[in-house]
Amino acid sequence: MFASIAGRYDFANHLLSGGMDFLWRAKVARKVASLKPERVLDLATGSGDLMRAVQKACPQARVVGADFCFPMLARAREKGLRDLVQADALALPFADGQFDVVTVGFGLRNMADWKQAVLEMARVLRPGGVLLVLDFSMPEWRPLRQIYRAYLHEVLPFFADLATGRRGAYEYLGASIEKFPAGVAMNAFLDSCGFVCEAPRPFCFGVASLYCGAKPSSASVV
Numbered sequence: 396m397f398a399s400i401a402g403r404y405d406f407a408n409h410l411l412s413g414g415m416d417f418l419w420r421a422k423v424a425r426k427v428a429s430l431k432p433e434r435v436l437d438l439a440t441g442s443g444d445l446m447r448a449v450q451k452a453c454p455q456a457r458v459v460g461a462d463f464c465f466p467m468l469a470r471a472r473e474k475g476l477r478d479l480v481q482a483d484a485l486a487l488p489f490a491d492g493q494f495d496v497v498t499v500g501f502g503l504r505n506m507a508d509w510k511q512a513v514l515e516m517a518r519v520l521r522p523g524g525v526l527l528v529l530d531f532s533m534p535e536w537r538p539l540r541q542i543y544r545a546y547l548h549e550v551l552p553f554f555a556d557l558a559t560g561r562r563g564a565y566e567y568l569g570a571s572i573e574k575f576p577a578g579v580a581m582n583a584f585l586d587s588c589g590f591v592c593e594a595p596r597p598f599c600f601g602v603a604s605l606y607c608g609a610k611p612s613s614a615s616v617v
């Protein structure tokens with residue numbers, strides 16, 4: 396699916412989020428910089444916008460981007476990003492404990508097995524390392540939730556069709572957001588994978604959220 400929209404992915408992102416995606420990635424990048432990492436993995440890096448923001452915020456760090464979709468990685472390469480690896484997040488080609496921080500922006504939701512993916516992220520993080528998950532969420536406030544639901548299922552696929560010619564990919568988007576755990580439910584899920592989580596940070600009244608979990612320093616992750 397991502398191969399079929401790779402050429403228009405960035406344009407559709409900026410259009411459909413009203414440019415807010417830049418702001419959200421910049422917030423994640425600032426959070427990464429505050430952790431002063433030496434090695435960062437940006438998983439499901441896609442066309443590389445989050446990887447690029449993290450690299451800019453952390454010029455001292457080595458930032459690696461990984462994704463299994465070659466056409467998306469080709470877009471990242473066109474932006475000058477070089478440390479790119481074609482890899483499946485469910486079976487990463489990295490040794491245990493290699494990274495200080497793992498970021499995943501709008502990626503986990505799309506993976507075939509969320510638990511397996513998060514356990515792989517935990518495996519490649521060093522003890523004490525931090526996982527940052529940025530993804531869409533449903534707003535908690537009921538009236539806004541209803542409006543957002545209408546936007547997701549009626550308005551967004553229409554404009555996405557105009558922007559990319561791939562309406563199906565964006566019908567999938569709304570459905571996947573509805574299914575994906577949000578807020579405390581996502582924290583409970585990350586806890587169940589062995590992470591110790593901070594409170595979720597909702598962006599734009601909760602249409603996106605940032606989750607931050609630390610891999611315990613001593614106990615092994617289950």
Ligand SMILES: C[S@@+](CC[C@H](N)C(=O)[O-])C[C@H]1O[C@@H](n2cnc3c(N)ncnc32)[C@H](O)[C@@H]1O
Pocket residue numbers: 397438439440441442443444445461462463464467482483484485499500501502505506507
């Ligand atoms: C919505 S894009 C996100 C791209 C980028 N992180 C961003 O912030 O715009 C989702 C990406 O997840 C990737 N993806 C989905 N499942 C994956 C998996 N199992 N392993 C690696 N990448 C995966 C897709 O190829 C796609 O590039």
